Amino acid sequence: MNETIKAQLFRKLAEKQARMIEIYRYLHAHPELSFQEENTAKYIEEFYAGKDCDVRTHVGGLGIVVTIDSGKPGKTLAIRADFDALPIQEETGLPYASKTPGVMHACGHDAHTAYMLTLAECLIEMKEQLEGKVVVLHQPAEEVPPGGAIGMIKDGALDGVDNVFGIHVMSQMPFGNVYYREGNVQTGRANFRVKIQGVGGHGSSPHKANDAIVAASYFVVAVQSIVSRRMNPFDVGSITIGSFDGKGSFNVIKDSVFLEGDVRSMSEETRTLIEKEIRAKLDGIAAMFEVTYGLDYENDYPVLFNDPELTAFAADALQATEMPGVIGIERCEAQPPSEDFAYYAKERPSVFLYVGAAPEDGEAYPHHHPKFRINEGSMLVAAETMGTLVVDYLKGSSEK
Template sequence: MNELVQLLRDKEQDMIDIRRYLHEHPELSFQEEKTSKYIADFYKDKDCEVETNVGQRGIKVTIDSGRPGKTIAIRADFDALPIKEETGLPFASKNDGVMHACGHDAHTAYMLILADTLIEMKHQFKGKVIVIHQPAEEMPPGGAKGMIEDGVLDGVDHVLGAHVMSTMASGKVYYRDGYLQTGRAYFKLVVHGKGGHGSSPHMANDAIVAGANFVTTVQNVVSRRLNPFETGVVTIGSFDGKGQFNVIKDTVEIEGDVRALTDETKSTIQKEITQMVKGLEATFGVTCDFTFENDYPALYNDPEFTAYVADTIKQAQCPDIEKVEICEPQPPSEDFAYYAKELPSTFIYAGAAPEDGEIYPHHHPKFNINESSLLVAAEAVGTVVLDYLS
């Protein structure tokens, strides 16, 4: 463990340099051609097996100790978001309208250096490490599904992932067993009424009125149909009813987002909204086209493996990890959930709150992290890998 920490410390600036390069050159989900090549090129001439185009642009790296043992997979994502950066950083995005606003540049940077270190140290453990460099975490259906379908988990016992968090204190590692992050779904409702003149509403059937009723009434699903101890959110993100001020609209389109901490809760929300749409047709005499698409499942951390991960990191007493503590469930969704549905897995967080200035959340144009979190993430994940394969 001491050797691992020292090697990672010696390479900390390399992590930061890689992170900044990737931050300058972000690519959107399912378009990460240059990023994928950059990652693959990093492993050239290194003592490992590299498979490219796994699940489209994903990369699978196998570090084989040459001795029989267990197999653990560690995962990092590398896509960016369609956001115009406003950080003013000297290494800000050079790809206008695209930004690493969630920290995936940091994930890739720490993972590359950690993998390089584990290759150097593979004579000190048994079994194999599978490094999963995954594209397209941000866009459904996500990159995890394709990589799983291409066999990235074949022979793997557990999967471990880590995410830097700008809203959590730097120097700390956070964990939680059970349900950790919400599952996500998208829905679209098209309300068809009958257009007409604004002066004669009795001769028309106003789709805006029916749609507006849906927007307010759909919140009753959470407040009146869910157990108060269940976590669920329904958000209307788009209401397209633009028209002429004196013309009654015949059609409106509504798009929304659903989050739930369990897949069962998400199913309940889907059932209730579907029933509500039928009621909207009956009440207002409109017709509706309704689609509900499940994106990502809820992320479930296996309790036994999570306890092992947390205890291992605590006992290692890495000098750059100040504390390991339990956190609350997190509202966003994460396609690491697909790995966790296949194998006992754990997703942890490395606190990355900047030391100075205002803290901006993920997916914000001014999002930034404390780069010390790269070393923390690498030490936490690397510690678990070495202990598990010892």
């Protein structure tokens, strides 16, 4: 009996797993920060050298777009993997730990790139069995606003693309499981910086000054009432003051204070409400304490929306396929972090999935932790998952 296209793909992926892990470990040891990933981009470009595909580099900066054309009519599906790292000092003790002080792949983007390169190589080798086109989006700078996705989109990365799929490995989800959810799945994000300007003075004569610390402290407390008292209890939102720069001398009344904050929301309406209320609180505090303020408020990553119809297709395709490395397919809860894949989803109906990557032993540290690590087997699960979606999307669901 002839081998089905999926069985052939899974066999190829398994045969290349050792190489996949080698790629992952190399990338993990050589991380680069967002918008600075020159060597990583060069590594990805060189991987495709001599392969039967079209490679476009410097897309929206350091992005790389690879087109795998079957030569047959059909839809065009984009699949995305990011490749930037974080400004974190690694503490994993792994033999392939970061060789760059203060920089670490603490979110799994190295794993995304390793699985995607391996899957793309397999799809290139099998492209005559497919229909339509696969567009591989190797994206830089997911971690830092404005993010790499928006630049790639502006530079034509989605031209001719019908839909987009993405996957994120998740260190605190059980290994072997794949998770999906329709609708709003990850929060939108904003950040702000505030300077509250008072009048400095001597601690012995507060009546001759106007204490910026007192005014700023009231703002920190007041802003927390936005979620508890201004938002609908059924909506999702959070406000974090992550920085309060009021350091000075014990006997000096501060002239000015700088604050920085983070906002998350699960709808654009909530995001608009929170910004409006933050501005109103600052206006009130300025009047109450007779201070002035400067506000820099930036809305960046939108809410990530998974197209319900396409999500149902993905769930059905995965549940109907026996993937060697996959234990279960489950619907999950929405995820609190933000993700610039949301920009693709605003342009084309898209789906973002999650692959469990909890380590085999030891504590499963969260993403962005200096001891973050994944189960290396999760990359094969991700490749099988994305490969299944590519085959069923381009070839139809008749062959399982």
